[in-house]
Amino acid sequence: MPASRLTVVVTRRLPEVVETRLKELFDVELRDPDQPMTREELAAAMRRADVLVPTITDTIDAGLLAQAGEKLKLIANYGAGFDHIDVATARQRGILVSNTPGVSTEDTADMVMALMLAVVRHIPEGLHLIKSGGWTGWSPMANLGGRLGGRRLGILGMGRIGQAVARRARAFGLQVHYHNRKRLRPEIEAEHEATWWESLDQMLARVDIVSVNCPHTPSTFHLLNARRLKLMKPSAVVVNTSRGEVIDQNALTRALRAGELAGAGLDVYEHGTDINPRLVDLPNVVLLPHMGSATLEGRIEMGEKVIINIKTFADGHRPPDQVVPGMY
The missing domain is CATH 3.40.50.720 (NAD(P)-binding Rossmann-like Domain)
Known part of the structure; x- marks a missing residue:
């Protein structure tokens, strides 16, 4: 032909x-x-x-x-x-x-770090203060976020993008942990200084930030459900640049509204452009219109x-x- x-x-x-x-x-x-x-x-x-x-x-x-x-x-x-x-x-x-x-490996990994920084350092709140004219000057206790360095990052899905995130995370001083269907080869783990968790539940209970980087399959649908979100620390943050269906969006919204999680950075959503309005209204979330590979x-x-x-x-x-x- x-x-x-x-x-x-x-x-x-x-x-x-x-x-x-x-x-x-x-x-x-x-x-x-x-x-x-x-x-x-x-x-x-x-x-x-x-x-x-x-x-x-x-x-x-x-x-x-x-x-x-x-x-x-x-x-x-x-x-x-x-x-x-x-x-x-x-x-x-x-x-x-x-x-x-x-x-889109490198572009998406860049966006993961951007969302982490935006949520942990409260960048949208600072931007809103400037644009709304509400900023009256510097104060030692104003706009306090957190430091990425020293936190534990749990990567859910350690494929191409997960490993690209791990490389960037190490440069920011994050401790890299991961859950994957199969454990990586020892030399790859050593390269990323990454700790493998066979149990997702155990990893979620111990990390400060979770980055979702696995594909959507029948086995990953609602992998982060209400039960697993409750395992996480109240100070923890969730970032998703992979597929919205991996997270139960309503359960995540409830956890954030109840103060059971500190924040979230999302670039993808369970129902496409139909985003829970209660999630949109939360001040501790950063929501982007599927820009990870853009x-x-x-x-x-x-x-x-x-x-x-x-x-x-x-x-x-x-x-x-x-x-x-x-x-x-």
């Missing part, structure tokens, strides 16, 4: 340099304006495309895949996460799925990976970032 004849449908606007390269290589349909496709639009796109390039805003389930045309042979996801795609059903229908792993450099690299996956497929080979059902 010649690459020039591939019909590629892109569901959202991408950086101009990526769109230009796609147009050079394929018969591409770009999205304008930049709005998520409706389910009906997605179904229509899947009927006319050889390759669909969706994002996390596109839920591609078994029902939608059943409406796909015979042409569709590759879903080249723009992003590392793929829990919005029914990969097993796609495979059964002869449709390959690829993603863009590793691209750098221009990262977005361009993601696009380059998508193009490589499509081009490799068009040349008759397996995409280098093909997703296999059950790989996580």
Whole structure:
């Protein structure tokens, strides 16, 4: 199948340099304006495309895949996460799925540290004081936050991003602890000076900050539930830049409102943009609109990976970032 004849449908606007390269290589349909496709639009796109390039805003389930045309042979996801795609059903229908792993590792790890600092040092409160005109001058006891150095950080999920967080955490003087499905090799543990906890419950009871860096799978859904949140210190902070479903959002809101946790920094939410209003109103939380991977450099690299996956497929080979059902 010649690459020039591939019909590629892109569901959202991408950086101009990526769109230009796609147009050079394929018969591409770009999205304008930049709005998520409706389910009906997605179904229509899947009927006319050889390759669909969706994002996390596109839920591609078994029902939608059943409406796909015979042409569709590759879903080249723009992003590392793929829990919005029914990969097993796609495979059964002869449709390959690829993603863009590793691209957002450093950017997301940067955001983890930004959220830690923002929550522990009360940066939003300080910003609000300035913008509201409420700052009347320096005082020894005003705007007191805490020091990161010396605190225990518990990393939930020690994959690429978790390890990138660990590297940064050591530079800030944090003690690194982690819980993972499998213990890391001794040399990697030594590199990060990281302590492994086989029991998540025991780790949560002992750390000062928890960073969620694991994927959303059936086994990680509500991994931080009401019971586990109660195990944490009242002075502890929770940071999540991974997937919102890993934390029971309502249980977290109750814990924060009751003073059972000191604060939270969240970039992802259990129900997408539908955030509990009681959580939004809390002064001890920092909430961001899924910005963890939002750098221009990262977005361009993601696009380059998508193009490589499509081009490799068009040349008759397996995409280098093909997703296999059950790989996580």
